Amino acid sequence: MRSWPAATTMSITVLGLLACSASNGASLSQGQRTPAAGAVRPTGDAASLKEAVGAPGIGDPDFPADGNGGYDVSHYSLKLSYTPANKHLAGVAAISATALHDLVRFNLDLSGLHVDGVLIDGEPAEFQRSGSELVVKPPRRIGKGEKFTTRVTYSGTPKPVRDSSNLGIYGFVPTSDGAFVVCEPNGAKTWFPSNDHPSDKATFDFELTVPEGLTALANGELVGGPVTAEGKTTFLWRERHPMVTYLATMTLGEFATRTGTTDRGLPNFAATAPRFDGQLDRVFRLSGEITDYWSTIFGPYPFSSTGGVIDDFHTGYALENQTKPMYGGFIPDESIIAHELAHQWFGNSVSIKRWKDLWLNEGFATYAEWLWSEHRGLLTAEQIFTGRLSMVDSPVWSYPPGRAKPDDLFHESVYNRGAMALHALRQRIGDAAFFTLLRTWVRDHAYGHATTDDFVALAERLSGKNLDRLFDTWLFKQGRPRWPERGDAARSRADRPGARITLPAPHAHPHGPRTAVPQPVSSPPRPEASRT
Numbered sequence: 001m002r003s004w005p006a007a008t009t010m011s012i013t014v015l016g017l018l019a020c021s022a023s024n025g026a027s028l029s030q031g032q033r034t035p036a037a038g039a040v041r042p043t044g045d046a047a048s049l050k051e052a053v054g055a056p057g058i059g060d061p062d063f064p065a066d067g068n069g070g071y072d073v074s075h076y077s078l079k080l081s082y083t084p085a086n087k088h089l090a091g092v093a094a095i096s097a098t099a100l101h102d103l104v105r106f107n108l109d110l111s112g113l114h115v116d117g118v119l120i121d122g123e124p125a126e127f128q129r130s131g132s133e134l135v136v137k138p139p140r141r142i143g144k145g146e147k148f149t150t151r152v153t154y155s156g157t158p159k160p161v162r163d164s165s166n167l168g169i170y171g172f173v174p175t176s177d178g179a180f181v182v183c184e185p186n187g188a189k190t191w192f193p194s195n196d197h198p199s200d201k202a203t204f205d206f207e208l209t210v211p212e213g214l215t216a217l218a219n220g221e222l223v224g225g226p227v228t229a230e231g232k233t234t235f236l237w238r239e240r241h242p243m244v245t246y247l248a249t250m251t252l253g254e255f256a257t258r259t260g261t262t263d264r265g266l267p268n269f270a271a272t273a274p275r276f277d278g279q280l281d282r283v284f285r286l287s288g289e290i291t292d293y294w295s296t297i298f299g300p301y302p303f304s305s306t307g308g309v310i311d312d313f314h315t316g317y318a319l320e321n322q323t324k325p326m327y328g329g330f331i332p333d334e335s336i337i338a339h340e341l342a343h344q345w346f347g348n349s350v351s352i353k354r355w356k357d358l359w360l361n362e363g364f365a366t367y368a369e370w371l372w373s374e375h376r377g378l379l380t381a382e383q384i385f386t387g388r389l390s391m392v393d394s395p396v397w398s399y400p401p402g403r404a405k406p407d408d409l410f411h412e413s414v415y416n417r418g419a420m421a422l423h424a425l426r427q428r429i430g431d432a433a434f435f436t437l438l439r440t441w442v443r444d445h446a447y448g449h450a451t452t453d454d455f456v457a458l459a460e461r462l463s464g465k466n467l468d469r470l471f472d473t474w475l476f477k478q479g480r481p482r483w484p485e486r487g488d489a490a491r492s493r494a495d496r497p498g499a500r501i502t503l504p505a506p507h508a509h510p511h512g513p514r515t516a517v518p519q520p521v522s523s524p525p526r527p528e529a530s531r532t
């Protein structure tokens with residue numbers, strides 16, 4: 001995710017990066033029972049039953065109600081229809097999962113909407129609602145290791161999340177012609193029942209039906225052409241690679257679309273709302289060009305297609321929805337496109353287990369902006385780093401980015417000081433080890449999860465250096481580091497802030513003539529803008 005820099009320069013954007021707060025700590029005792037559903041009334045040995053109850057949270061202490069315990073989802077099949085005129089969503093979610101222990105009861109996350117019925121492997125199950133929890137009692141005990149499918153039929157008017165103090169609006173956001181669906185950190189529950197936490201990834205099938213004339217977009221690739229009948233059009237999308245729930249989308253509305261491939265042959269898809277029609281070819285071209293470039297720096301692109309979508313609903317930020325970054329109501333500059341596409345490696349393929357490690361997503365994607373600036377012949381990563389280090393009053397010095405705070409998750413420190421941590425690491429271990437580290441990181445953890453400890457351990461192993469102090473200084477300590485430290489091997493380099501660091505891939509533009517940069521960097525880093 002990245003906020004939209006309304007009037008700033010490429011690569012040194014520091015506008016308020018959005019934050020959210022844990023807000024859905026539902027208590028099971030507070031919910032209202034669905035009238036049509038029976039009470040959940042387990043029977044049997046009390047201790048055994050307690051062990052067989054899936055927890056209402058997946059175990060993230062910062063977001064205790066997010067996700068659920070007791071099972072692991074492998075696949076979501078979402079068959080949904082949406083009518084913008086009355087904002088009505090209806091459909092069926094089939095959730096395939098494996099029990100992690102015996103289950104007599106488990107939870108899904110679902111906010112609002114009316115549940116019409118729940119089936120487990122075809123048999124009716126009892127359920128009840130409790131805040132954003134959908135509590136399900138299977139018709140029989142599910143054994144540890146058993147695979148089962150929960151089919152939830154539901155309908156209603158989705159309501160986006162608006163209650164976070166400074167995140168703005170997210171989740172399923174109705175628009176004048178459809179919906180803009182961007183769910184980080186926990187907005188998937190606004191439109192489908194799920195294990196809504198990044199530590200449970202799954203593949204997805206989407207069968208989306210909308211009024212004829214509208215386009216429904218989702219992650220992955222179209223499976224066959226859209227089918228129109230009786231005034232409705234159905235789009236089938238498939239994301240065959242594991243995906244966290246906050247990256248799922250069903251953005252829909254009036255869109256112009258363009259399909260094709262990148263120069264390196266990867267399927268590429270762009271879509272723009274009518275207000276941004278003039279941007280369609282540019283988004284298509286830049287998304288392909290940047291994806292291809294990152295694949296030379298970070299390693300093979302992890303998914304089956306790339307692209308980008310500009311909708312006309314102004315959220316003020318972009319989100320890296322898997323295979324289809326979404327730009328909420330603004331023309332993205334190259335820097336933001338570079339950021340969101342870098343997330344396909346950092347955050348989408350290699351995902352965090354706990355929100356406190358968010359710098360592994362945002363610090364890396366922000367550092368990718370610096371690399372893109374350097375690639376374009378604008379400010380070098382070294383210059384951007386040095387400029388930021390000179391900002392003595394920056395709020396990043398009082399917020400160590402290695403531990404994202406739940407009430408200020410998307411603080412700019414997680415982005416900018418996180419990126420600085422990576423550059424300091426690059427200075428310390430050198431370019432060869434640093435870029436080997438990035439490639440090894442995305443290869444070793446592809447489609448999975450990783451932690452900050454994992455990254456530190458890999459950096460130390462590949463470099464052969466003890467990096468405790470460096471990471472402690474940049475990620476976990478308050479205060480502006482005295483940098484470079486005396487004796488630092490990279491000191492001579494850092495003393496030359498204009499020095500260009502050689503990337504392992506050729507600097508020459510890989511695909512023809514240089515593209516005009518919409519907002520070229522021509523000024524030195526400037527003081528942090530106020531947060532929005």
Ligand SMILES: [Zn+2]
Pocket residue numbers: 001002320339343361362365
């Ligand atoms: Zn981001």
